[in-house]
Amino acid sequence: MNTGFQKGKKIIETLKDNGYEAYFVGGYVRDFLLKRKTNDIDIATSAKPEQVQEIFPKVIPVGIEHGTVIVRMQGESFEVTTFREESSYSDFRHPDQVQFVHEIEKDLSRRDFTMNAIAMDETGNLFDPFNGQADLTNQQIRTVREPSLRFQEDPLRIMRAARFVSQLGFHVEPNSKKAMKEYGPLLANISIERIVQEFEKLLAGRFVERGLQLFFETRLASQIPVIQESGNIQDRIRALSKPLGHIRELLTLCHFLDDTIGIRVFGQKWKLSRHTQREAEQLVTATYYFQEHGLDAWMIYQLPASLDESFIRVLDVLNNHTISLDSVLEIRRQLPIKERKQLSINGTDLASWFPQKQKGPWIGMWTEAIEHAVVIGKQRNDKKKIKEWVLSHGEHPPTNY
Template identity: 45%
Template sequence: MNDTLFQKAVPLLERLEQAGYEAYFVGGCVRDYYLGRSISDIDIATSALPEEVKEIFPNTVDVGIEHGTVLVLHNGEGYEVTTFRAESDYKDFRRPEKVVFIRSLYEDLKRRDFTMNAMAMDRTGRVVDPFNGKEAIRHRQIVTVGKAEERFSEDALRMMRAARFASQLGFDLEDGVFTAICRNAGLMQHIAVERKRNEFEKLISGRFRKKGLKLLLETGLYIYLPGLESNKKELEKMLTIVCTSLTLQQMWLLIAVLVSGDKPVEFLKAWKLPSKTIKYLLSGLTWMKKRRETPWTQWDVYDAGLSVAVDVEKVHSVLYQDEDMTEQIQTLYENLPIKHRKELSVNGHDLCMWFQKKPGPWLRACLEEIEKAVLDQKTKNEKEKIKEWLKRCNRL
């Protein structure tokens, strides 16, 4: 075991063991280490109860203590340390009735979703793999721990997680897992939109996102995702588009273009996206229509903003298999005399003084006129030059 993140966390395992408890790295970090993927965070499982963990480590935060998780602060880093646990019968196909703390690693791993996520690794790098997660990884398969129908009836979101892992890893679903999802897709109606969105965003950001999208279609999961239930043909079209290079935001824009129709606000709100994101995507949709009709001008790039213009261009180029004009957009933007109205050398107060008039609708119209004159380089962005231009145009 030579990964730096693990090495930094080894002292926590050592201290737990010195205190008489078991401690292991678990879950996604072990899976990704075995796969040779980059590891972003470390999860630790232990036989120590939350109160016992807090006695061992001086600096802790109760981030999810009711579920057995304590955040341990060590050398400037935070590590989630969770007590081995078993979960009772699930309610509403999404959460357990109660969590029971236990001392058995096997029983803790047994409650997990997929075999590749049910591996543990000790401080020396020895892997504990009671459910053959390594074998599933070797065969590039997503296999549930135990019966797939039981795992999905416990938490229906696990079906979306299966599709998401297929998108991220390029793995196939084991036959029994695929069949179980087809049979139980309807349970997704019990899952909160926010949880669905979290998995969906990871899916459409995955390296093998087409595989994930195809699974949503083949299993019927798409029917239970906001605004997608009656858009099978549009989703199938996504499978023909080379969209792997698109960012998450660009993927949302692409999806909105294909499926939102004349009700984009309703579609985006149904996903409970942040209002800032909705506003951004609505602007992108407006510019997508204009981009379809005419190429970018300097004024367009200024008006849209660089971020929106680039996102629109990327989506336009993959959707219509058109030339990607991103470099030209960058050049247009870099050559702008100003990047925002706030950069104008004059403001409303100046204009009121010059025109000897009170603020009113005329003020905004005049500022827009000056703004366009500066962008068209009819005048320099200097207060006196702008005043001279206004006089030449008989505005003053």
């Protein structure tokens, strides 16, 4: 057992010592039974939030109105939620009313899929009123009780079903699959940010082909802005056979498939952060450069190291061109400088070398020329040598770099 389990076990034992029921629940139990690694450990208990706060010294009341608090245990955070029943979902996300209950079965009955509705005590004993273990054995995704009810409560569960297919390689049982198609249009009531988060996880799944097959079979593509409008993008996504690691990679691929839809269109309609859009733009620039010049020091220097793996995946999908991360890292390791501020000269130096010339854009042009020469190994990052090279060209930097 990992340290997270041991700390979670201690929380459960402490709650039980104080007279309450408590169990591991949700995705942690599912992944534990599937022998998959997981970091998030959720605990359900009959104790109310204020009672949990009395028992543990470090408690963060993150969602106390819905019965959820964070218990800090030896440097780790654990979400602890009171057993509850929920009423209707007028906003398709949050229940209109939450009622705390004393029975774990009532709590499990509100969950989305049977595989996520299994409780486990601190000794490993399971409480499985909806036969989630059987569905795990049969590699089947099935809603808890009636699928129409589950999907109308929170239509994002439809996307979650497709995402779980991609992650686990399971199939969706027929009634749940039929309801996915029927209630897919309800995704119009869900914020695009939440939909994109699930779609990103779907694209990153080990069994992405299966997830996307279900995604198109149930007509979910017609519910997502931008995708619904472009047949080229739908065809590319449909043909995707390898996982993507981040939504920025999809934006990059789409740029090369339909140039009428720019990255900023995705950014606007999907409400993506400016940072994500900028990363996609950097991947586009790197891909264009690679297609013309191949893998070299200047390309790697300009590409942030955090995008190395994304760049490799984009090339693999776009051009079926595989390059190894080791080759990228080796070029990066040998770079003489990692960023411009490591140059041995600056704008003040350049201005002093041409005292008769007014300051202006030429300083930036010369700085970039020097930067390029140093990165590709044409010039040493030595102030004296750089000065000699600059003065040998006169006032104008070389343009063939």
